[in-house]
Amino acid sequence: MEHSLKIKMNQKLFLRNPEDSDLGRRIIKNGIILIHEIGFEAFTFKKLSKEINTTEAGVYRYFENKHRLLLYVVDWYWSWQEYRLVYHTNNMASTEDKIKMAIKLLSDPVEDDISTDYISEKLLYEIVMAEGAKSFLTKHVAEDNKDKLFKPYKDLSQRIAALIHEYNASYGYPNSLASTIIETAHFQKFYANNLPSLTDFGNGNKDKTVAHFLEKLVFSSI
Amino acid sequence: MEHSLKIKMNQKLFLRNPEDSDLGRRIIKNGIILIHEIGFEAFTFKKLSKEINTTEAGVYRYFENKHRLLLYVVDWYWSWQEYRLVYHTNNMASTEDKIKMAIKLLSDPVEDDISTDYISEKLLYEIVMAEGAKSFLTKHVAEDNKDKLFKPYKDLSQRIAALIHEYNASYGYPNSLASTIIETAHFQKFYANNLPSLTDFGNGNKDKTVAHFLEKLVFSSI
DNA sequence: TTAATACGATAGTAATGCTATCATATTAAA
């Protein structure tokens, strides 16, 4: 049996649905590759259009601007993470195990899976680590939020918050703890790669991992 | 007695030291105001030069580009926070109290203090909340790090890590916990203001604060 | 008194972030 994961994306993210055409899928696929390669600041639609043999105007027909494209791929990533969480905790009895699985899925290195042929989950993971915060650190965060552009992130966070509540209903900060887990998983990885003195995940410490750090943090406090 | 706080800034941050001239101080002062007002993406040296009645070239004589100016003010902020931490924990006997003070200083609303007439700490705090991560989320983070441009942040983090180690020498993740405290304090504030469902700090919950959330988190796990 | 410097004024240039128009190929509807 072939599995093919189809994530329903918010219509406000795009002008024309990139899933529906070859050009659209090339925009997503090579957009991810190019953002990963040169960084979101240096990334332009002109450069992308050259990579995929179309014109700048061709890309603009799909996305209003590069920030919307970033939101698209970041949203896709969070939806994918939520799907993975549901999938991997489906048959689990213990809430503790479910929370541990959530931490593991957010912290462990991501490998490409077969779910979508034109999206590299591994590159997406690195993009979210390095550029993810830029999707909401803008002056138009309020309008974007009204358009529900952060829903996938919130859904994931709320799902984890619900697990925390299930584990201990008297704990006072399930939502903050959930968003902290998600942010910290990605930030600590970024630090470990780029500013390692801010972490304890040196090359010598094979036993010390982001997942273990977060597990201790979470289960001590809830 | 008049106190005047002088923070020694990394020479690589600027081409000409902005502290040394009236124009330089106007660049810093109004740079902070303008970044706060329109956001770092929309901020340009041309707009800033108009505000302070100089020319674009005039600003470029002080800073290579706007990212360096952001680094300058962010570095200033972290140095100021470290200074505050040292100052406020100076006469404390208990390590626990010192850690609580660190959390408090990073989490509580910042008010302008008299330390520097041309820098608004309150605006800086909001800039760091909304734009701070952009100072290191770049493709040139490695070179910037070599130039020690993140030293103030690291110094603050290491000082907190040292307190954590002092409190419990057997705890395995003092550096990661310290950087997590700093990041989380600012991120949770940003969320509370902009994406409140990711937090538990609604207007109704006067007793629930970022400081209390972090205190519980930290002292449960160490 | 001269020499250095800081700054204002102005110009220029490549790249960015778009918008608009027109032609053509393909697909869908009548």
Place this chain on the structure above:
DNA sequence: TTTAATATGATAGCATTACTATCGTATTAA
């Protein structure tokens, strides 16, 4: 099967951004 709609390619254009360079003058330091 003709017609109409749609998607893409090709090209142009334009305001803004992100700089760099030059020149004259006022102020300051040697």
